[in-house]
Amino acid sequence: MQMTAEVERALIRSEPVVALESSVIAQGLPPEIGPDVAKEAQERVRAAGALPATIAVLDGAVRVGLDDAAIERLAHDDDVRKVGGRDLATCAVSGQSGATTVAGTLAVCAMAGIHFMATGGIGGVHRGWERTLDVSADLTEIGRTEVCVVCSGAKSLLDIPATLELLETRGVPVIGFRTDTFPLFYVTESSHALADRADDAGTIAAAAAAHWGFARRTGLLVVQPVADEVALPPDETEFLVEETLAQAEAAGVAGPAVTPWVLARLHAATDGRSLVANRRLLVDNAGLAADIAAAYYA
Ligand code: PSU
Numbered sequence: 317m318q319m320t321a322e323v324e325r326a327l328i329r330s331e332p333v334v335a336l337e338s339s340v341i342a343q344g345l346p347p348e349i350g351p352d353v354a355k356e357a358q359e360r361v362r363a364a365g366a367l368p369a370t371i372a373v374l375d376g377a378v379r380v381g382l383d384d385a386a387i388e389r390l391a392h393d394d395d396v397r398k399v400g401g402r403d404l405a406t407c408a409v410s411g412q413s414g415a416t417t418v419a420g421t422l423a424v425c426a427m428a429g430i431h432f433m434a435t436g437g438i439g440g441v442h443r444g445w446e447r448t449l450d451v452s453a454d455l456t457e458i459g460r461t462e463v464c465v466v467c468s469g470a471k472s473l474l475d476i477p478a479t480l481e482l483l484e485t486r487g488v489p490v491i492g493f494r495t496d497t498f499p500l501f502y503v504t505e506s507s508h509a510l511a512d513r514a515d516d517a518g519t520i521a522a523a524a525a526a527h528w529g530f531a532r533r534t535g536l537l538v539v540q541p542v543a544d545e546v547a548l549p550p551d552e553t554e555f556l557v558e559e560t561l562a563q564a565e566a567a568g569v570a571g572p573a574v575t576p577w578v579l580a581r582l583h584a585a586t587d588g589r590s591l592v593a594n595r596r597l598l599v600d601n602a603g604l605a606a607d608i609a610a611a612y613y614a
């Protein structure tokens with residue numbers, strides 16, 4: 317594992333560090349936008365008084381903290397793997413490069429001793445899981461890694477009730493940040509009620525400290541709705557998601573390729589409005605994760 321000197325120093329001194337995933341750079345966003353968004357997220361973390369540590373594998377080295385050149389490579393090289401927890405070792409041993417999903421990022425957080433991370437949306441239980449068994453490894457890793465994960469919920473292309481059930485089964489608290497319902501990524505609200513809500517970062521930091529203090533060896537999931545002014549309307553979005561999922565199935569798209577494929581279609585179908593929302597929520601989630609980490613280590 318190669319950690320940048322500033323991240324290593326911060327971790328040794330118990331100063332706030334926020335891990336950022338990189339699959340969003342390589343697979344989630346178009347290459348001409350991904351690096352800008354990644355850098356903006358990093359700047360937001362710094363502005364909140366924490367250090368960003370974007371995670372990836374480059375030429376077989378697990379990297380904690382990336383410079384701008386590394387971020388550009390992830391966006392533009394065409395042999396960058398999508399790396400979950402199971403892929404870390406084979407990617408490293410073969411000398412390949414890979415961008416880490418939430419699951420892969422959490423696996424590296426466990427190695428590095430990082431307890432806070434931010435992402436856009438987590439992977440979850442896919443619709444049709446009864447047939448396909450497609451359940452994101454994000455849920456497995458959140459269920460066994462002591463990291464507070466900040467996201468904007470999950471896309472409605474997932475089976476949201478099943479995803480929430482599995483989080484409960486795995487012992488993961490789901491805390492709404494200034495919301496009482498589970499947000500659906502581009503959409504601020506849903507009909508899925510949450511048991512827990514917090515209105516400031518300090519309360520979430522206290523919940524994380526208590527959770528780990530009670531020897532709960534799992535993550536916590538913090539869900540923050542995308543800002544109202546860039547959110548997409550629920551009905552239009554639900555229709556588009558349904559349509560795109562059907563197209564994916566008809567085109568034979570399956571497994572890890574589903575989410576990137578559907579995202580790209582949605583970006584085109586909304587004339588880029590979904591990209592604006594995606595960008596905003598990624599940066600805002602990085603900021604909230606930094607606020608929580610700063611409160612935790614204060
Ligand atoms: N949701 C998004 N954009 C993304 C992802 C999810 O809106 O880029 C990525 C994240 O890295 C997440 C991963 O961890 O997809 C989940 O992939 P899968 O469903 O294959 O486990």
Ligand code: MN
Pocket residue numbers: 450451452453571572
């Ligand atoms: Mn999957």
